[in-house]
Amino acid sequence: MSFSILILDNVDPLAEKVFEERGIKVTRNHNLSGEELHREIKKYDGIVVRSSTTVSPEILQSAEKLKVVGRAGVGVDNIDIEAATARGVLVMNTPDGNTVSTAEHTCGMILAIARNIPQSVQKVKSGGWDRKKYMGTEVHNKTLGIIGLGKIGGEVAKRMKKFGMNIKAYDPFASVEKADSLNVELLELDELLGVADFLTVHTPLTEKTKGLVSMDNADKLKKGVFLINCARGGIYKEEDLPRLIDEGYVAGVAVDAYSTEPPNAGLYEILEHPNIICTPHLGASTEEAQEKVAEQIAYQMSDALEQKSFKGSLNGKSISLTTNKEVQPYLELAQRLGSVAIQLAPEHANEFSFEYSGACSRFSDVLTDSILKGILSHHVSEAVNLINARHYADERGMKIKETKAGETKTFNDLITIRLGEGAEYQNISATVFGENDYRIVEIDGYGIELRLEGDIVMYQNVDKPGMLAGVSSTMAEQGINIGSLSLGRTGKGSNAITAISVDKPLDEEELEPIIGIDGVNALKYISLTNGK
Ligand SMILES: NC(=O)C1=CN([C@@H]2O[C@H](COP(=O)(O)OP(=O)(O)OC[C@H]3O[C@@H](n4cnc5c(N)ncnc54)[C@H](O)[C@@H]3O)[C@@H](O)[C@H]2O)C=CC1
Numbered sequence: 001m002s003f004s005i006l007i008l009d010n011v012d013p014l015a016e017k018v019f020e021e022r023g024i025k026v027t028r029n030h031n032l033s034g035e036e037l038h039r040e041i042k043k044y045d046g047i048v049v050r051s052s053t054t055v056s057p058e059i060l061q062s063a064e065k066l067k068v069v070g071r072a073g074v075g076v077d078n079i080d081i082e083a084a085t086a087r088g089v090l091v092m093n094t095p096d097g098n099t100v101s102t103a104e105h106t107c108g109m110i111l112a113i114a115r116n117i118p119q120s121v122q123k124v125k126s127g128g129w130d131r132k133k134y135m136g137t138e139v140h141n142k143t144l145g146i147i148g149l150g151k152i153g154g155e156v157a158k159r160m161k162k163f164g165m166n167i168k169a170y171d172p173f174a175s176v177e178k179a180d181s182l183n184v185e186l187l188e189l190d191e192l193l194g195v196a197d198f199l200t201v202h203t204p205l206t207e208k209t210k211g212l213v214s215m216d217n218a219d220k221l222k223k224g225v226f227l228i229n230c231a232r233g234g235i236y237k238e239e240d241l242p243r244l245i246d247e248g249y250v251a252g253v254a255v256d257a258y259s260t261e262p263p264n265a266g267l268y269e270i271l272e273h274p275n276i277i278c279t280p281h282l283g284a285s286t287e288e289a290q291e292k293v294a295e296q297i298a299y300q301m302s303d304a305l306e307q308k309s310f311k312g313s314l315n316g317k318s319i320s321l322t323t324n325k326e327v328q329p330y331l332e333l334a335q336r337l338g339s340v341a342i343q344l345a346p347e348h349a350n351e352f353s354f355e356y357s358g359a360c361s362r363f364s365d366v367l368t369d370s371i372l373k374g375i376l377s378h379h380v381s382e383a384v385n386l387i388n389a390r391h392y393a394d395e396r397g398m399k400i401k402e403t404k405a406g407e408t409k410t411f412n413d414l415i416t417i418r419l420g421e422g423a424e425y426q427n428i429s430a431t432v433f434g435e436n437d438y439r440i441v442e443i444d445g446y447g448i449e450l451r452l453e454g455d456i457v458m459y460q461n462v463d464k465p466g467m468l469a470g471v472s473s474t475m476a477e478q479g480i481n482i483g484s485l486s487l488g489r490t491g492k493g494s495n496a497i498t499a500i501s502v503d504k505p506l507d508e509e510e511l512e513p514i515i516g517i518d519g520v521n522a523l524k525y526i527s528l529t530n531g532k
């Protein structure tokens with residue numbers, strides 16, 4: 001069967017070469033408008049993009065023959081993976097082809113902002129000369145704070161260490177082994193903000209990383225810090241950057257990625273600030289990185305079209321499983337339980353055991369993928385799915401133990417996640433009633449019955465009169481409505497676990513008074529509304 005591919009954006013010609021060698025017909029068109037793309041996409045089995053083309057649900061609607069979308073790069077925020085999955089279209093990326101280039105660009109930006117290089121170049125080129133104004137600062141002996149110690153963050157750490165910087169990082173999901181091997185100290189976010197002379201971000205843009213630094217937490221920053229963003233626009237709140245500088249919190253900002261690309265008029269105005277330096281999303285723009293990602297994506301897409309391998313695919317297995325009615329409820333149960341487990345686990349937890357009892361143990365392999373998907377979706381840049389979950393778990397050095405138990409006495413099926421000794425909650429079991437009623441049924445030997453959905457507050461308490469009244473009145477005072485609650489205890493007057501589902505997401509300020517109630521311990525807030 002012969003396939004046809006459309007290459008969009010400025011993808012290196014090596015991609016064409018590989019496709020043609022594989023007997024695949026290639027058309028290249030850099031600058032298609034949205035409307036033209038709507039018309040054109042119908043003709044192709046595959047498209048290759050970088051970050052400039054948005055592969056929206058509407059575009060996918062008109063893609064009658066499309067089988068695969070290839071991203072020659074890492075971030076797939078311009079591709080609607082859910083819509084692609086729903087249409088049975090495979091999405092693949094090249095996770096490490098541009099890591100080194102982006103790390104090098106980041107290091108360049110750190111040095112450029114420390115020494116005012118872009119501003120002083122501009123001055124001299126326009127016929128000026130001012131050595132006093134462009135006095136800089138050494139990076140040697142300064143602290144570099146890295147938020148997101150993944151592939152790029154790790155490479156930046158190695159390089160800036162050689163410049164004599166002390167490297168510290170915040171990444172709740174990085175293993176201590178990885179940090180140790182890079183000679184990087186892991187800190188809490190606020191601790192890092194308080195010590196970093198230079199702060200660089202290397203995370204995806206998620207609900208948790210959006211606006212990670214803004215006027216709201218400016219007083220937590222070490223005065224005169226330099227901010228660098230070569231990841232995604234919006235991790236530092238763009239609108240606040242000029243004020244952060246003008247009020248003395250921040251000395252300068254270096255930016256490569258923007259919330260809107262190219263920037264809109266408001267954003268261009270912000271970038272005019274003399275202490276902000278900027279490049280037009282150039283992190284991955286080197287010959288080497290572009291050759292690597294073009295070649296990798298062309299091989300991967302050719303293999304996928306020929307059904308040989310699905311390396312780099314972000315949604316493949318889930319497509320085939322969406323049609324299997326028997327596995328479906330367990331997959332959802334496993335994913336939700338994984339999401340709960342990671343929210344109950346201590347930071348840097350890296351060892352988990354999964355136990356399957358009853359009928360669901362037949363599907364333990366794919367259920368482990370699904371639990372991992374629930375766990376990893378909170379932390380990983382690329383979209384995690386059933387195909388790539390284990391790959392990411394391995395990459396992060398996660399230790400997974402999987403056991404199958406026989407029948408259970410009380411439930412037809414049971415999935416238990418064990419978080420191990422150090423955790424405040426160690427064993428969490430869940431089952432599915434009917435087709436889609438997912439429930440936690442036991443925590444640490446306490447019988448609990450709680451729907452796995454929405455927003456949940458869980459705590460341990462002394463079993464004495466008035467505890468629940470104290471918590472519910474504190475919630476009521478803050479306008480927090482209780483949807484349902486479940487109390488688990490082993491006997492009268494013993495310790496108890498209380499799980500309360502509330503009608504809206506809660507923030508730290510709302511949780512604080514509940515944590516302060518005498519007798520409430522180990523309070524955890526679990527949200528299954530995002531990234532479940
Ligand atoms: N400027 C450019 O041209 C390029 C930008 N990028 C962007 O750089 C970013 C990082 O890419 P990689 O290092 O390849 O990804 P990665 O997945 O290897 O690393 C991301 C790291 O962020 C951590 N993380 C996730 N949520 C976090 C949070 N809330 N707080 C702290 N850490 C958190 C993860 O645990 C992980 O270690 C991505 O957003 C990617 O799209 C990537 C390539 C080129």
Ligand SMILES: O=C(O)C(=O)COP(=O)(O)O
Nearest residue numbers: 050051052073074075284
């Ligand atoms: O790979 C990524 O995530 C990037 O941000 C690089 O984007 P680009 O391919 O240069 O448009």
